[in-house]
Amino acid sequence: MRVLLADDHQILRAGLRMILADAPPSPDDETIEVVGEASTGEEAVRLAAALHPDVVLMDVAMPGIDGIEATRRLRAAGGQPAGERPAVLILTTYGDDARVREAIQAGALGYLLKDLLRDDLVRAVYGAARGVPTLDPRAQQLLMRQLHAPAPASPFDALTGRERDVLRLIARGRSNKEIAAALSLSLGTVKGYVSAMLPKLGVGDRTQAALFATRHGLE
Template identity: 50%
Template sequence: MRRESTAPRPAGAPPERAIRVLIADDHPIVRQGLRTFLGVQADIEVVGEAEDGVSAVSLAESLEPDIVLMDLKMPGADGLAALTELRARGVRARVLVLTSVTERGHVLPAVQAGAAGYLYKDVEPRALVQAIKAVHDGHVLLAPDAAEAMVRAEQAGTDERGPATLTEREREVLVQIARGRSNREIARALVVSEKTVKTHVSNLLMKLGVQDRTQAALYAVRHGLAGD
């Protein structure tokens, strides 16, 4: 299969090529169904299939997809192990968990391991397509009950610190992150450069003591900083 650059296109920019998707699921019928459905989308290309976590990591490295649709419950190395390994290897593909596992305790570990989205397999097909596009554009997307589960898990954690001291601009950026906005969208909303937004994001992540935008958004909700 051909290899292409994995540099993500900026949010809001017109698509230059199809979004390259790798499907990781241990059920052949699920893989076939997803391949068939996604294959008819003009701006999505299914570049490969994996039946377990080990092959998912290997194919993600060799095929360089933009998005990995990752099941959590697979034989051998499961989806969570694959997520951890993908991050460890610096694979740039964004992972959208698509699972039938309904235990809410799986949501936080998956996101902490690097998942950019978490959906259940009963999602409407058109909603799945929109989710793939949103995650590709840099958004974090969680099914409503998955988001609720994650907030509850965060609230039950041991972090009892009060809100971090942020500058006014950092607070504005945090509000935008909590609304699911990309850096480009935040730059437009605040009338600043995208480079400036990246700097603010890096600073506020450090001040909040969190690793990524998803955790920052949840921090904002927990401490009443998410805005209206």
């Protein structure tokens, strides 16, 4: 099993190389060979194209493009069949919500923190080569928290249904008179809806209201 190490700390790469070189064979009698080392995201992408590793152990914070962008490029590698692209295991000190989410979205198969046990690292590498994902328990908790978080409120929640109808037509460039005709309302009623709507949206006039509706995708 061919592994590429990507981390900007040479001492850490040396330690990882030793751990993987001493790893016992997998239940399928596989062994691990470290085929290369990269100290930047760009170098990781270049070496992966040249060395064809099965797994890339990728740090996040590196000079130039970071590990998440490097992962995105590796997993999107143009002209290379999906089955031949290396699996990427993020190995980092950063366990915040944003980085976990971005790494998974970029195509990482696993997210590990650097204080993990040696046996857990070896198990994750063998698993990654077979397509088995591995997430640090803390990363799993972060993802679960995001999944169960309430959906963000719509910027139009404060509007009544009729106010939304009026705003939709304002965004289409209709005048108050045209809106009144389209919705079978009096001109005064439309003006009342517009006056009530503006402070709810936090805008000062109908032009700003139209821009607000367009920006936030009112359908």
